[in-house]
Amino acid sequence: MKTNILGLAVKESELIINNLNTLLSNFQVYYQNLRGIHWNIKGKRFFDLHVKFEELYTDSQLKIDLIAERVLTIGGTPLHTFEDYIKNNTLVVGKNISVDEKAVHLIVNSLSHLLKIEREILNKSAEINDEGTNSMMSDFIAEQEKTIWMMQAWLEESL
Template sequence: MSKVTDRLNIHLADWNLLYTKLHHYHWYVTGPNFLALHAKFEELYDYAGTSLDEVAERILALGGKPISTLKQYLDQTMLTEAGKEKTAEDMLESVIKDFRTVVDSLKETGEMADEAGDSVTTDMLNGHIEELQKQIWMLTATAKGLPVKA
């Protein structure tokens, strides 16, 4: 199970980074889509907050130790911090890219959990994959016509 909890800690780091990054976008988004994106980024950081707690509690339930410092999150995340994105389009592109990265990683962890006979973790990860794929679709539809790789 330690391989699974190690991978879950990477997801914990990713969710924590997304939580902060989505707050950044929520505060700094501007332009004609401000109202919709401001609300959407808040919805997404709320989801990231719920997800990071769920992952940490699953790690604990498996007898592991969830990472819990900013340094650990930055050391283990597969994502990059916000700051370079200046436009709403940049922010959307970044979120779509991050969500795709997380989905791919969640699928790999799900396969590991399956091999370990941990269907509960697999179910949790599949729920996250389902939600992120829905959000990718919605964000891509929002960005249609913008310079975003959909």
Template sequence: MAKNFIGLDQAKTGGLADALNDLLSNYQIFYMNVRGYHWNIKGENFFELHAKFEELYDDLLLKIDEIAERVLTLGHRPAHAYSTYMERSEIPERKDVSDGREAVENILESFGKLIGKQRNLLNLAGDADDEGTVALMSDYISQQEKTVWMYRSYLGQ
């Protein structure tokens, strides 16, 4: 079994890098959607949602960078073309959303997809003895589960 420069199985890190690039693609589309919600939100909850969406897209941008850097740390290349993101993302592109409730529902749907992908990555990373990716995914999942609860509460669910 060939090892990479941080002592992990090269074949397994290839699969991990691919799954991380898939996650990266979904994060990028989610990020752009949330930017659009932030810019286009209207209505009585404008001030609250405008601020929450900015907080969310700032966090997504940090995670995008961390995911890309994790791919590099594993010895692979992060996806970096918007066309690749569009091809790989299961999160659909959302255009011209100005209704707060619709935006929050879309956010919850997107988090559902991300959390599922991160749970899968947690298992793949565990099988590869990749504690760095395990820690990253574990942190993301625990943060996002709380965020999902808060957005669901906002919707009265």
């Protein structure tokens, strides 16, 4: 079995790179969705949500950078064009959302979808002992699960 400089199997790492690029694409769309609802939110909850959405897109921006750097670390090239992001995205694109509940539902649904991708990467990275990717996915999952819980509590809906 051929390994890279990190001691990871090259062939299996390529699969993880592809999955990380899919996650990167979806995160870029999630980030843009957050920017859009941050800009367009209206209503009596504007001040609270405007700040919360900024917090979420700032966090997403950091995660995008971490994902791209992980792709590079394990020997790949991160996707970096809007064309690639759209082609590899599977999230709903939120357009002109200004109603608070619609915005929060978009976030919950997007995070739920990102969790599925991250759990798939987590399983594959565990199989090849890729602890760096595994640790990153674990951290993302824990944070996003908490955010979903908080958003669900805000919506006053049960999981």
